[in-house]
Amino acid sequence: MAGNSDPLTPRAKIAVTAGKAVAAASRAAGRGSGSVIGGRVALKLDPDLLARLAQNLDVVLVSATNGKTTTTRLIAEALRAAGPVVSNALGANMPAGITSALAGGSEARYGVIEVDEKYLAGVARDTDPKCIALLNLSRDQLDRAAETRMLAENWREGLAGSKAVIVANADDPLVVWAASSSANVIWVAAGQMWKDDAWSCPSCGGVMQRPGDDWFCGECGFRRPTPSWALSGDHVLDPHGSAWPIHLQLPGRANKANAASSAAVAAVFGVPPQVALERMYQVQAVAGRYDVVQFQGRDLRLLLAKNPAGWLETFSLIDPPPTPVILSVNARGADGTDTSWLWDVDYTRLTGHPICVIGDRKLDLAVRLEVANQQFQVCENLDQAVQLCPPGRIEVIANYTAFQDLRRRVGN
Template sequence: MAGNSEPLSPRAKLAVTAGKAAAAVSRAAGKGSGSVIGGKVALRFDPDLLARLAHHLDVVLVSATNGKTTTTRLLAEALRAGGPVVSNALGANMPAGITSALAGGSDARYGVIEVDEKYLAGVARDVSPKAIALLNLSRDQLDRAAETRMLAEKWREGLAGSDAIIIANADDPLITWAASSSPTVVWVAGGQSWKDDAWSCPSCGGVLQRPSDDWYCGECGFRRPTPTWALHGDHVIDPHGVAWPIQLQLPGRANKSNAAMSTAVAAAAFGIDPKVALERMYKVQAVAGRYDVVSYRQRELRLLLAKNPAGWLETFSLIDGPPTPVILSVNARGADGTDTSWLWDVDYTRLAGHPILVLGDRKLDLAVRLEVAGLRFRVCADLEEAVGAAPPGRIEAIANYTAFQDLRRKVGN
């Protein structure tokens, strides 16, 4: 747990200085924020630096397949009601990026840290978090990440006996399985739109039964726990039955779920009043460029990120009906995962009637998928061609990770 801030050792100070210098060189060379290389250099100087930097902080870790960057941003804003916050707000969520973020937070009280799913247990061991928020698990980057049930098992083993308060989504069976080994769990009914990765019981492998919003295994008895917090329409219901209105500038049901989880974490682990937490979350207009609306060539482009089937499903729900044009851009670089077979799990027929404009390194993979779905589309050489093919007005631009970064650079966002 957090204690009084103590001066860093000479070795740790040298590590921080070296990391900041490496990050500055990376930025000067136009290689991005430098947070990852800076963290790597710092950890080479002092492998225990992450633990040292987190020692004086009350830390909350946020992990999931989808929504962790947004939830981290909302939660950081909520906790600022109680004191200064340090956070990896731009999503560098592996140990090097986390180390870089914490190196800039010597005066902070809270550390709100997004953590890549593969690294959760290790980071938790290093930083001794006060709370851990677990949102969802689904297929993502099939060439890199473990199968979801294996990942849930690793979380379950890694978090067993943790002193942290676990705030977990009771509607996701994989999350429930992962969290159930922990002694202190706050269950939140956060919802689960994408269910294709959670039809079998993570405990015994039997088929899960899903009557209404409930779920249970008829073979071993593993079942949805009773939540004490719940997302209900436009409100989050607290353990006393009080309904707090969720008023966000961020769109969609998924972000209401992120807000409900953040409210539960802020209240249950840090004593922040739900009203105060939710009021502060309203200030968030965009998250690392996501949901931004930018003017480009006499059009208004809304930038939306979707990295995997569950994310695409949620993103489609944000789009108004036809004839709003939709740009789809897909890459398969290292940060995206090089396996694009997930395209076949996305129900693109939800875009029927929209003019569809296809971009990205793997635009032909996407074109084949859309053709099989029976949709009309146009493959474009670049963003200029795609925007020029759409009439003046609003365009929805949906992209996976590196394609999203490409779009942001192109439109100057």
Template sequence: MAGNTEPLSARSRLAVTAGKAAAAVSRAAGRGSGSVIGGKVALRLDPDLLQRLAQHLDVVLVSATNGKTTTTRLIAEALRANGEVVSNALGANMPAGITSALAGGSSARYGVIEVDEKYLAGVARDVTPKAIALLNLSRDQLDRAAETRMLAEKWREGLSGQKAVIVANADDPLVVWAASSSPNVVWVAAGQEWKDDAWSCPACGGVMQRPGDDWFCGECGFRRPTPSWALAGEHVLDPHGSAWPIHLQLPGRANRANAATSAAVAAAFGVAPQTALERMYAVKAVAGRYDVVGYEGRELRLLLAKNPAGWLETFSLIDSPPAPVILSVNARGADGTDTSWLWDVDYGRLAGHPICVIGDRKLDLAVRLEVAGVHFEVCEDAQDAVRRCPPGRIEVIANYTAFQDLRRAVGN
């Protein structure tokens, strides 16, 4: 556990107060939670505030392209078995948002923090984490994010010599290469459905061989490490070979993988797998993801998918036809303005479902569906789409800002 430290200085206390005031003004103006602007104001007044706020905490950092918000929530629930937790539960995962979150946790024992992939190394320097969970790396927001191999290299450099326990996905070659620079790694066989960003070796550029669930580079010998934790169907296997059942309210294989990684992180803090997994059952939605809401006399399940890897996992949650599906895609700043990723998604998997298309870039999506040979209707908005769908529950899949638009539209 983190040791006792000096109380915040007068400057730091002023920065925290000013940040909270800025956040309150933002909320009152209807501009969101205010966590980002509050953190920016606080850091402007005290650039070292993030480090000061974290000094009394045992910190866990969680980073990935997909699944970091959910995994952060699962780890936080598990660690609450041992003490109070502060977390950026709403997903504000850059330094300003993280600072705002930690400013509200003066009495907490643990800080469980989701971190944007590009900021991981810098945040790790500031908060001296006890553990870092690395889930996956895949292409996302191509207009503003680095290519995946470059991101992995930044992680590798930033984690070199890191004293934290690194809990990393043994099935993602990019994650393995990044984590291998650290002396203390716990490998988890969490799986990797999307493989199209890791066919070349991150170490030498050779072609990756993928027999079964294994992978290796035939040119330099870089290969999958032996995991000590593993997802095995509906169970987590711990380092002693014991199988612990996973009972989640969150659907799908990806969330079972998130739970396996979370159990490994919790174990590093002395929380037994059974206790950790039992506590995770309490999570039934994460920042609106997986919520089922009533709207226009129907039940809508809200699903977030931001990139090809995320869409692939989300399609696996949808039952066989004829369940109607609404798809919504935007291309605003937070989404990335490049929609070329639409062509990497296998929309043919939705064949047979009644499909309605909405969002700022609905025509881009319509062209993609037309080429895939999937029947669809282009609709004006969520209300129009719901009214055109046949009776029954509707699956709604949207990327980031489109998901927020939908939540507001349906009153979630």
């Protein structure tokens, strides 16, 4: 449990100070927040710094392919009902960024930390979390991310023997397989719209049966656990069967699912669902996602979609046709350089929308849209795309670095 003694050795204090100085210099040079470079320097000076910074905090780790930044933000808001929170709210989710975030929260009681899927086991070892939320696993960054089954295996091995309470999505077989090695799991029925990464059983490789919302392996008996929390329409059902209304400013079913998981996490820390959900209403946008901005006299809503599962969820929340849509795809280091995932996205869902295509890989996307029989125009940049769009609010959907480019251009 959190205490008040100073956990930092003189060496750790020097590391924190140096990291903050480097981060400030990076910001002054216009190179972003500086949190990653600052964290790298601090960890070089004290390799145990992350563990030292975490030892006076009650830590929650949040990991998933989709939804971790938003869920981290929702949990942080909910836990502020119980005490001060430190969080890596801007999504720097590898050890250096996490170290930087925790170094800035000396008064905090809770640490709410988003963790990249590949780093979950190591960060869990360092931070001794009280709770770990696992939302989903799906294909992403195909050129460098481990295949999803391997990630699930890494989680399973890394979490075996953990004392943390695991809050896990009962509807994702890969997450269930990963969490099943843990002694204390709270299952949440959060749904799973994208199922293409979970047709074979992670336990034995058999074919998964999926009647309705249920799933099971006909060969080895691995099956969906009974959830104690559930998303049901616009409500969260708690373990006592009470239904709590979800009121969010964030759009879409996926964010209701994130709120359901967040309410289950908050309850681990003694924050009741009603209080947790009321606090989540404060969140209007997350690192620019869902923001509506003014640009060239038009309203643009900025939406992030990094992989097939994310694009599927995003298509479900855009305004109906004939709302214009701008799509932007890059394939830089942070996105993954392999764009073959575009062929896994069902772009026929955009039928009836006027579409403009921009970004480094606009021609890859254009070929994909051509095959999906979509009407679209390829544009040089956002300015040209906005000018070509018919009247009305514009939905702008972009993958990771394309989204950062858009935010810079619109001054967000």
